[in-house]
Amino acid sequence: MSLTAQKILVALLSIALVVALIIAGSVDARRDAVARKHAEALLDDAANPQLARGRAVYTRYSCNACHGAGGAGGMSNINAESGGKVNGLLHVSETYTATELMEKIRSGVPNVGKGDPTGPDPPLHMPAFRDLIAGQEMRDLVAYLMSLRPPPGEAKSKAW
Amino acid sequence: MIRVFVTRAYRRPRELTWVFGASLFLLTLGFGFTGYSLVYDSLSYWATTVGTNLLGDVPVIGHSLLWVLRGGPDVNPNTLSRFYNFHIGVLPTLMALAILTHLVLVRLHGVARLDGDPRRETYHFFPEHVLREATIGLVLLLALVVYATARPPGLGEPADPSFTPPHIRPEWYFFPSYRWLKMVPMRVGIWTSAGFVAAMVFWPWIDAGLERVAPGRRLGVWLGSAGFMFTLVLLVWEALS
Numbered sequence: 001m002s003l004t005a006q007k008i009l010v011a012l013l014s015i016a017l018v019v020a021l022i023i024a025g026s027v028d029a030r031r032d033a034v035a036r037k038h039a040e041a042l043l044d045d046a047a048n049p050q051l052a053r054g055r056a057v058y059t060r061y062s063c064n065a066c067h068g069a070g071g072a073g074g075m076s077n078i079n080a081e082s083g084g085k086v087n088g089l090l091h092v093s094e095t096y097t098a099t100e101l102m103e104k105i106r107s108g109v110p111n112v113g114k115g116d117p118t119g120p121d122p123p124l125h126m127p128a129f130r131d132l133i134a135g136q137e138m139r140d141l142v143a144y145l146m147s148l149r150p151p152p153g154e155a156k157s158k159a160w
Numbered sequence: 161m162i163r164v165f166v167t168r169a170y171r172r173p174r175e176l177t178w179v180f181g182a183s184l185f186l187l188t189l190g191f192g193f194t195g196y197s198l199v200y201d202s203l204s205y206w207a208t209t210v211g212t213n214l215l216g217d218v219p220v221i222g223h224s225l226l227w228v229l230r231g232g233p234d235v236n237p238n239t240l241s242r243f244y245n246f247h248i249g250v251l252p253t254l255m256a257l258a259i260l261t262h263l264v265l266v267r268l269h270g271v272a273r274l275d276g277d278p279r280r281e282t283y284h285f286f287p288e289h290v291l292r293e294a295t296i297g298l299v300l301l302l303a304l305v306v307y308a309t310a311r312p313p314g315l316g317e318p319a320d321p322s323f324t325p326p327h328i329r330p331e332w333y334f335f336p337s338y339r340w341l342k343m344v345p346m347r348v349g350i351w352t353s354a355g356f357v358a359a360m361v362f363w364p365w366i367d368a369g370l371e372r373v374a375p376g377r378r379l380g381v382w383l384g385s386a387g388f389m390f391t392l393v394l395l396v397w398e399a400l401s
Contacts, residue, residue, distance in 0.1 A: 001378055013388060014162055
């Protein structure tokens with residue numbers, strides 16, 4: 001291999017490395033900036049004592065067992081109309097007022113709709129919390145749930 | 161490294177110089193991994209969990225190795241103190257020894273010249289060599305300080321073992337291996353990655369073998385360049401995904 005050919009190959013490989021690093025760096029930096037903004041929003045929530053109390057109520061009554069940590073959802077509920085999973089709670093503020101949400105928590109969801117009408121009944125349903133959560137705890141919980149937001153970039157949903 | 165690789169400057173008698181150079185590269189990755197774990201925010205915690213999990217697949221001693229590294233079954237505060245000691249004690253010591261050996265070998269054998277380059281260059285270790293290396297080092301350090309000051313990395317949410325963030329990713333320098341591990345079965349991915357690293361470290365002897373198989377064809381240069389380009393493709397692919 002001639003001297004010139006070696007120099008050209010060194011230059012090409014070096015340029016490829018620099019281009020790859022610039023692409024990866026710029027994409028990563030943009031993604032980090034979005035994630036940081038989202039994290040800062042969550043930290044702001046944590047600084048609000050009522051939301052912190054609501055978060056505690058959420059885990060005390062094991063809402064997270066079905067609706068997931070932070071209302072992210074994902075617990076399997078076979079043949080549920082909501083895609084075979086228990087709904088997340090990141091969109092409640094889009095579909096419910098605080099009063100409607102309180103009523104929903106009090107009365108629960110005794111009958112979960114089927115995804116496939118000919119399929120089995122979904123095994124999980126939401127119990128009524130009428131006798132368990134009330135007063136300040138209910139207000140804190142609803143404030144917390146209404147503060148939940150989907151991560152940036154996630155499509156809006158009508159489901160809760 | 162690209163220049164040394166293309167010009168095959170690692171050929172006899174400079175094989176060990178290449179091995180120590182490659183070791184310096186791997187030690188730098190070790191600094192990156194242990195340093196990123198020390199951040200101990202949510203992403204760093206889970207990146208450490210996933211990264212150390214790979215060790216569990218090492219045959220026979222994998223489980224014990226994992227336990228020793230983490231100081232328990234999971235990533236926990238013990239892991240933090242162990243990684244801290246690696247980061248500020250073990251790795252810097254190894255790095256200093258590797259730099260010293262690399263430097264001695266470079267001085268011993270001299271810097272290889274390009275094939276066909278008629279110039280012969282010799283220079284003293286002090287002040288020429290020291291001055292050149294110190295200048296490059298200080299310029300890089302200055303650039304890093306300016307960048308870190310202008311764009312401070314900041315911290316994410318505190319580590320929470322009960323909550324896995326939706327997008328766990330390693331830092332960019334591990335993107336190629338991360339993408340590769342996602343493309344192939346885990347065990348295959350770990351062994352091929354280990355093979356890739358071993359091939360890089362022992363490349364002078366592999367290249368010598370290829371040269372014996374096809375003299376003058378430069379098989380090693382083309383094969384290595386293809387491997388290098390493949391690594392860059394994996395890097396960009398993971399960044400864009």
